[in-house]
Structure formats: structure tokens, C-alpha cells
Amino acid sequence: MSNTSLEKSKIRILLLEGVHQSAVDTLNAAGYTNIEYLTHSLAEEDLIEKIADAHFVGIRSRTQLTEKVFESARKLVAVGCFCIGTNQVDLKAATRRGIAVFNAPFSNTRSVAELVLAQAILLLRGIPEKNAKAHRGEWIKSAKDSYEIRGKKLGIIGYGNIGTQFSVLAEALGMEVYFYDVVSKLPIGNATQVGTMQELLNMADVVSLHVPETPATKYMFKAEQFAQMKPGSILMNASRGTVVDIDALAEALGSGKLLGAAVDVFPVEPKSNNEEFVSPLREFDNCILTPHIGGSTMEAQENIGREVAEKLAMYSDNGTSVSSVNFPEVALPSHPNQHRLLHIHENVPGVMSEINQVFSENGINVCGQYLQTKEDIGYVVVDVDKAYGELALEKLLQVKGTIRCRVLF
Numbered sequence: 001m002s003n004t005s006l007e008k009s010k011i012r013i014l015l016l017e018g019v020h021q022s023a024v025d026t027l028n029a030a031g032y033t034n035i036e037y038l039t040h041s042l043a044e045e046d047l048i049e050k051i052a053d054a055h056f057v058g059i060r061s062r063t064q065l066t067e068k069v070f071e072s073a074r075k076l077v078a079v080g081c082f083c084i085g086t087n088q089v090d091l092k093a094a095t096r097r098g099i100a101v102f103n104a105p106f107s108n109t110r111s112v113a114e115l116v117l118a119q120a121i122l123l124l125r126g127i128p129e130k131n132a133k134a135h136r137g138e139w140i141k142s143a144k145d146s147y148e149i150r151g152k153k154l155g156i157i158g159y160g161n162i163g164t165q166f167s168v169l170a171e172a173l174g175m176e177v178y179f180y181d182v183v184s185k186l187p188i189g190n191a192t193q194v195g196t197m198q199e200l201l202n203m204a205d206v207v208s209l210h211v212p213e214t215p216a217t218k219y220m221f222k223a224e225q226f227a228q229m230k231p232g233s234i235l236m237n238a239s240r241g242t243v244v245d246i247d248a249l250a251e252a253l254g255s256g257k258l259l260g261a262a263v264d265v266f267p268v269e270p271k272s273n274n275e276e277f278v279s280p281l282r283e284f285d286n287c288i289l290t291p292h293i294g295g296s297t298m299e300a301q302e303n304i305g306r307e308v309a310e311k312l313a314m315y316s317d318n319g320t321s322v323s324s325v326n327f328p329e330v331a332l333p334s335h336p337n338q339h340r341l342l343h344i345h346e347n348v349p350g351v352m353s354e355i356n357q358v359f360s361e362n363g364i365n366v367c368g369q370y371l372q373t374k375e376d377i378g379y380v381v382v383d384v385d386k387a388y389g390e391l392a393l394e395k396l397l398q399v400k401g402t403i404r405c406r407v408l409f
């Protein structure tokens with residue numbers, strides 16, 4: 001598969017799921033105007049049809065980029081996830097095809113941390129239930145099961161960008177913070193890392209999940225973990241819907257084991273705002289249900305739009321792959337008066353020597369060369385005199401192990 005440098009007006013960009021206007025503005029400012037903008041996600045068949053012509057696609061957490069979808073994405077150069085999670089993308093399938101995947105690892109983390117902090121306060125005061133009842137005409141003026149957040153123990157599972165920010169905010173309100181993570185982490189403030197999840201669950205008044213979706217986190221929170229929680233404690237999940245067994249949570253709420261819960265992410269989420277939200281948790285007034293809006297603030301979305309669009313434009317303009325989640329990371333200078341060859345290949349012995357032979361055997365002077373490998377793939381970028389760009393591309397495409405190669409003018 002190959003690509004020569006396309007005029008920017010011919011580079012087709014498909015943006016889905018209503019990414020912020022800042023993404024469009026950033027791409028336009030970089031000269032990319034051939035943009036199809038949709039406010040919703042697409043069902044697999046429609047996506048397969050639309051993505052066939054796209055060079056770049058921008059998605060959020062809802063769009064599933066599967067092996068089957070990539071199979072039809074013959075022109076696709078890169079994917080921009082305008083969010084943190086990349087579990088909706090078959091990264092192996094993308095990598096095998098030399099498609100770089102980018103995301104926005106930080107921009108919405110503060111928004112999530114603020115939301116869970118607010119939820120912890122509301123749940124400890126029994127507000128969701130009192131509010132729901134008041135809407136139905138009931139008046140529950142009572143201090144029963146109503147607590148201050150000050151002095152309570154917060155247990156964070158997954159002490160990454162969101163977990164650490166929540167930790168700092170919670171300490172500022174007087175919480176005692178403990179965390180469990182598979183990696184040894186530097187505690188921020190006075191937080192304490194504990195050795196096992198059970199230890200955390202046995203002591204925490206509020207438990208909050210902030211892990212990514214991985215095979216190890218899939219249903220990591222089920223009946224066994226609810227049994228280990230303190231009676232009258234709270235569970236919050238703004239990570240991924242597959243992390244918690246929802247039936248076990250419904251059971252823990254139904255039995256009165258938990259004081260309350262807050263859930264922002266679900267194993268199955270409606271595909272659009274027009275679809276009904278179905279969940280066994282709907283019956284519980286002491287469970288805050290939010291439609292996967294942890295990162296949905298104006299600030300976060302605007303920043304994400306700009307950040308990911310910049311990464312896509314940069315990769316398209318000069319091959320820079322810094323902060324890609326699946327690709328060797330190469331930071332590249334501009335290449336005035338030269339042609340830049342971007343060669344993605346299987347990371348096996350012999351490929352680089354064959355690539356270098358292409359230049360020596362054809363008398364092509366190399367003006368700059370940058371190489372990085374990551375697991376199964378290698379990414380070499382070679383700048384040559386502009387007289388030789390086309391020839392070098394033709395020869396590089398014949399190198400055994402080539403996944404794709406394009407030249408930038």
C-alpha cells in the first residue's frame with residue numbers, strides 16, 4: 001500500500017461523534033478543508049462504507065474500529081481518538097496496516113476528577129435519593145445516613161492521571177486517600193499506596209475506579225469485591241463500563257450493602273441520544289447515573305479537539321508521530337526543498353540494510369534519517385534531494401517487509 005504526497009484539499013478527513021469545532025478550526029488552519037463532520041457515531045456497515053475513502057478519521061469512545069472496519073479502510077493513514085480511551089480501536093489491526101493512532105491523554109482528566117469529587121459529596125449526603133423523592137413530592141428532612149466528606153477514607157483504584165488529580169482534590173477537602181495500582185506509584189500529597197485491592201476495599205468509605213479497559217480490568221469488580229467493601233460505603237465508576245459487573249452492583253444496592261453508587265460508563269451504552277438507556281440500575285434513587293459525560297465539559301472538549309487535530313495535522317504534514325499510542329515515536333524537523341519518505345515496515349532483521357541499499361545502489365544522497373521501532377513495526381523517515389523522491393518511493397515499496405510507504409513533498 002502506498003501514498004504519494006497528496007494535495008491537502010484531496011486529503012479526506014472523517015470526523016465522527018461531534019468532536020469539538022476546535023478540531024475543524026485547527027485542521028482548517030493547517031490547510032485541511034476536505035472534512036466530513038458527523039455529530040453521531042456510525043453503525044459498522046455505514047462506517048465501513050464511509051471510511052473507505054478517508055485518509056484520517058476522528059472518533060470518540062463510541063465508534064468501534066474493528067479488524068473488519070480497518071479491512072475496508074484502504075486509504076487510512078491515521079486515527080485520532082478525541083478522548084483518552086483507545087480500547088474502542090483494534091490497535092493490533094491498525095498497527096499491522098501501518099495506521100498510527102493518536103489520543104488526548106490529559107485534556108479531560110480534570111473534568112472527570114471534578115465530577116467524581118462532586119458525586120462523592122452528594123452520595124455521602126444521600127442527595128440523589130432526597131432529590132429524586134422531592135421531585136416526586138416527598139420531603140425527607142433527616143440527617144440519617146448523611147455524612148461530611150471530611151475525614152472519610154477514599155480508595156482509588158488506578159492511580160493515573162485522573163486518580164492522582166482526584167486524590168489531590170479529595171485531600172483538600174480533608175479526605176484520607178489510599179490507592180491501589182498494579183504499578184508502584186509516587187503518592188501525591190499524603191496518599192498511601194496499598195498492596196492489594198482487598199486491603200483497600202476493607203477500609204474505604206468511598207471507592208472510585210480509574211483504570212483503563214484491559215483484559216485484566218474486565219469485570220475486576222464483581223460480587224467478590226462488593227463483599228469485601230465496608231457496609232455503607234460508596235462505589236463510583238467513571239472508567240469503563242466493562243470494569244464493573246452491573247448485576248453485582250444492583251445486588252449490592254438492592255441489599256442495602258452500599259450507601260450509594262455513581263456510574264458514568266456502562267457495558268452497553270446507547271449509540272445515540274435518541275436511544276433508550278436500559279440498565280438494572282435505573283430503579284435505584286441512591287445511584288447517580290450519568291450518560292458517559294465524565295470528560296464532557298466545554299473546556300475539555302475544546303482542548304481535546306485542538307490537541308488531537310494538531311497531532312493528525314503534524315503526522316500528515318511531516319510524519320511526526322510523537323505521542324502515538326501504537327506507533328514508534330519520531331519527532332521530525334521540517335524538510336524544506338527535500339522529499340521526505342515515510343517507510344513503515346515489519347520490525348525484522350534485514351529490512352534496514354535493504355532500505356539503505358536502495359539509497360546507495362541508486363546514488364540517492366540521504367539528507368536526514370530518523371528511525372524508531374516499537375514491538376512489531378519499524379518507522380524510518382528519510383529525507384532526500386527532491387529530484388529523487390519518486391524513484392526512492394518506487395524502490396522502497398519493493399523492500400521485503402514493507403507495510404506502507406509514502407512521500408511528502
Ligand SMILES: NC(=O)c1ccc[n+]([C@@H]2O[C@H](COP(=O)([O-])OP(=O)(O)OC[C@H]3O[C@@H](n4cnc5c(N)ncnc54)[C@H](O)[C@@H]3O)[C@@H](O)[C@H]2O)c1
Nearest residue numbers: 084085158159160161162181182210211212238239294295
Ligand atoms: N468517564 C469518562 O468520560 C472518562 C474520561 C476520561 C477517561 N476515562 C477512563 O478512565 C481511564 C483512566 O484514565 P487516566 O487518564 O487516569 O489513565 P492513566 O493511564 O493515566 O491511569 C490508569 C491507571 O490505572 C492503572 N492500572 C492499570 N491496570 C490496572 C489494574 N488491573 N489494577 C489497578 N490499576 C491498574 C495504571 O497503572 C495507571 O496508573 C481511561 O482509560 C478511560 O477509560 C473515562
Ligand SMILES: O=C(O)[C@H](O)COP(=O)(O)O
Nearest residue numbers: 060061062083084085295
Ligand atoms: O476515554 C475518554 O476520554 C472518555 O471515556 C470520554 O469519551 P467521550 O469522548 O466519548 O466522551
